[in-house]
Amino acid sequence: MEPDDPRATVRSLAQARGVSLTALSLMLGRNAAYLQQFVTRGSPRRLATDDRRRLADFFGLDEDALGAETRRRAFMLPRLDVAVSAGPGALVDAEVAMGAAAIDPALAAHLGLREGAASIVRVRGSSMEPGLVDGDLIVVDQAKRKPDARGGVFVVRIDGTVMVKRVAHGADGTLEVRSDNPAAPPVPDAPVEVIGRVVWLMRAPR
Incomplete structure (x- = not known):
């Protein structure tokens, strides 16, 4: 994975915070393997909007770092x-x-x-x-x-x-x-x- 890949970002942030991917998945109301599969297998390919928002709030960062599509300014x-x-x-x-x-x-x-x-x-x-x-x-x-x-x-x-x-x-x-x-x-x-x-x-x- 590339350093700026959302999957790599989730994994490194979880490690830095000392929280497991399993715990984060449960926090999102997902099954325990949800984020583990996202990080290791790329499934799902993109985080759901609500999941991405909640993770961004938890880690205190912009949603763009987790794969949000940047809206182009008109x-x-x-x-x-x-x-x-x-x-x-x-x-x-x-x-x-x-x-x-x-x-x-x-x-x-x-x-x-x-x-x-x-x-x-x-x-x-x-x-x-x-x-x-x-x-x-x-x-x-x-x-x-x-x-x-x-x-x-x-x-x-x-x-x-x-x-x-x-x-x-x-x-x-x-x-x-x-x-x-x-x-x-x-x-x-x-x-x-x-x-x-x-x-x-x-x-x-x-």
């Missing part, structure tokens, strides 16, 4: 009261938090998100259809602000208007900004400020 993202335009656009004076939403920490790690550097915003308009439609919620990573030559979908600010557009780094060093919907109006000819990359779409496929 990765929280602020939801901003900003509608990023995928159409004509709307002037955004301020980004106001209107709550938060949780995503799985494994997904956050896969996306490379960092606490305080990502947020959720709502898409408005049709210029990024069919990929993004009006009302979609997107995760924007503000730590990723440098489009490459292949490009990607970014939230940008152009002439005071916040938009979601496809942005690529052009050969001449300028940013190429366009809509995915060919019927969309042209993007304003003005300096582009990249706010962050869209890394996740929070809806079921349509």
Whole structure:
């Protein structure tokens, strides 16, 4: 058994306390061989929740040491009261938090998100259809602000208007900004400020 194996932990704690596995089993209301079988044979494979809790209380330690599943802390993202335009656009004076939403920490790690550097915003308009439609919620990573030559979908600010557009780094060093919907109006000819990359779409496929 590995040193941090719950079975090894039970055995070493019992020895250190000078109490037998039989006595501990009876304390739990189990048959006398319950913990002996757990320690030597791995049967049961995991201690029952109540048994684990009572043993943890008896030995004065955290249940994790006895095999409790550690709950992963949810990765929280602020939801901003900003509608990023995928159409004509709307002037955004301020980004106001209107709550938060949780995503799985494994997904956050896969996306490379960092606490305080990502947020959720709502898409408005049709210029990024069919990929993004009006009302979609997107995760924007503000730590990723440098489009490459292949490009990607970014939230940008152009002439005071916040938009979601496809942005690529052009050969001449300028940013190429366009809509995915060919019927969309042209993007304003003005300096582009990249706010962050869209890394996740929070809806079921349509």
